[in-house]
Amino acid sequence: MMRTTLVETLVLFLCFFLGALVCITSATYGRKQNYGDQVVVRCSNVSRVQYQAISTQPGMDIWYISNNNIDVRVSWENVMWLRQLGIHCTILHDSVEQLVKQFEKDLMVKQEWFEEYHEYDDIIKWYEELANRYTDIVTYYPSIGKSYEGRDMPAVHITGSTAPNIFKIYFQCQIHAREWISGAVCGYIVNYLLENYGNNDDVTKLLDSVEFIFIPFVNPDGYAYTWSNDRLWRKNRRSGSPCDGVDLNRNYDEHWSEGGSSSNPCSETYHGTGPESEPETQNTANYFRSNDVILGAIDWHSYSQLILRPYGWTSEDAPDEAQLKAIGDGMSDRIFAVHGKYYTSQKGIGLYPTSGTARDWFYSDNANVNNGDYRSAGYTLELRDTGQYGFLLPPDQIIPNGEEMVPAVMYFANTLLEDPIKK
Numbered sequence: 001m002m003r004t005t006l007v008e009t010l011v012l013f014l015c016f017f018l019g020a021l022v023c024i025t026s027a028t029y030g031r032k033q034n035y036g037d038q039v040v041v042r043c044s045n046v047s048r049v050q051y052q053a054i055s056t057q058p059g060m061d062i063w064y065i066s067n068n069n070i071d072v073r074v075s076w077e078n079v080m081w082l083r084q085l086g087i088h089c090t091i092l093h094d095s096v097e098q099l100v101k102q103f104e105k106d107l108m109v110k111q112e113w114f115e116e117y118h119e120y121d122d123i124i125k126w127y128e129e130l131a132n133r134y135t136d137i138v139t140y141y142p143s144i145g146k147s148y149e150g151r152d153m154p155a156v157h158i159t160g161s162t163a164p165n166i167f168k169i170y171f172q173c174q175i176h177a178r179e180w181i182s183g184a185v186c187g188y189i190v191n192y193l194l195e196n197y198g199n200n201d202d203v204t205k206l207l208d209s210v211e212f213i214f215i216p217f218v219n220p221d222g223y224a225y226t227w228s229n230d231r232l233w234r235k236n237r238r239s240g241s242p243c244d245g246v247d248l249n250r251n252y253d254e255h256w257s258e259g260g261s262s263s264n265p266c267s268e269t270y271h272g273t274g275p276e277s278e279p280e281t282q283n284t285a286n287y288f289r290s291n292d293v294i295l296g297a298i299d300w301h302s303y304s305q306l307i308l309r310p311y312g313w314t315s316e317d318a319p320d321e322a323q324l325k326a327i328g329d330g331m332s333d334r335i336f337a338v339h340g341k342y343y344t345s346q347k348g349i350g351l352y353p354t355s356g357t358a359r360d361w362f363y364s365d366n367a368n369v370n371n372g373d374y375r376s377a378g379y380t381l382e383l384r385d386t387g388q389y390g391f392l393l394p395p396d397q398i399i400p401n402g403e404e405m406v407p408a409v410m411y412f413a414n415t416l417l418e419d420p421i422k423k
């Protein structure tokens with residue numbers, strides 16, 4: 001638990017007299033980390049060799065990758081390191097501290113559920129309440145396993161069907177701790193499906209034909225830590241020396257440690273001591289394998305507005321490249337039609353190599369061992385935005401970001417039901 005400092009006590013004391021709601025919500029968020037010496041730089045024309053050097057160097061925190069640019073959070077000292085590597089960078093945000101402070105201002109305003117972000121405990125309660133309200137179509141599993149620090153990782157199953165062997169769609173959320181919008185949008189989609197079953201023909205028809213599985217927290221410890229200590233924490237909370245945390249999205253058992261990940265525990269892309277070394281990776285992988293037949297799976301992230309398909313570790317096409325590309329492109333079209341936001345659909349390696357990712361694993365032989373004649377279509381979905389706020393996406397974008405995902409998710413499930421990927 002957090003210790004209350006003198007300043008926090010004074011703030012609470014003032015709040016008591018002001019009687020303001022803002023104080024009630026802000027009292028739970030307590031940041032210890034100060035980002036005073038940090039900036040975000042945008043570097044252009046970064047080669048693969050330079051990218052590999054940056055992505056594995058401690059103190060380099062890559063925020064955004066597009067085809068020509070990468071944005072990196074660094075200390076002023078490390079700006080010099082980039083210069084010495086011969087990489088051309090300009091300052092995108094001259095104060096990370098100010099960016100975080102601006103975000104925190106929005107956190108202090110109490111709004112409707114989807115107009116603010118919530119802590120782990122409150123989100124768990126919210127899912128439990130939904131499960132109690134929609135008992136006919138929701139099955140709630142309080143824990144598919146414990147995280148490293150012992151938090152429960154729940155699963156939410158949604159279907160209108162009573163058929164035992166119904167096809168499934170699997171979504172996992174909040175694998176990277178600081179990507180708060182990923183968990184918020186997953187909640188938005190869950191709520192949309194539940195509210196519209198029986199009221200909207202498309203949703204009713206879909207939920208009568210498929211079962212959605214949501215894992216709201218792949219990384220509950222990291223998420224809690226972004227509320228209590230470091231808003232920009234990414235990895236899980238495995239304690240290590242000299243640095244804590246494993247990047248869970250480099251820890252899956254699919255071409256683990258074959259590029260775009262690091263063996264240095266201080267790197268943001270540290271892949272752990274072996275494939276599935278982390279309890280969070282094991283829990284999700286075991287749960288995925290125990291739920292056949294899964295036709296498609298999405299690992300939800302932010303930010304960059306990307307729809308990434310296999311592979312990340314090789315530039316070879318996946319055997320089902322044409323089908324995977326068509327689905328990704330189709331999702332992009334449907335997203336664009338809602339609020340005019342463009343999401344780039346491409347192969348994972350279209351940016352830079354990554355290995356041991358959930359997306360490639362969903363599509364792998366390892367994941368689909370129990371999946372009958374079918375192979376799960378695996379994607380990484382990077383939500384809003386493209387750098388203006390980055391991980392500090394203001395809460396007033398939760399609803400529009402959720403709205404633009406709904407038709408994409410419906411299309412994803414319907415398309416795979418009509419034309420599943422066969423082994």
Ligand SMILES: [Zn+2]
Nearest residue numbers: 176179301302
């Ligand atoms: Zn991520």
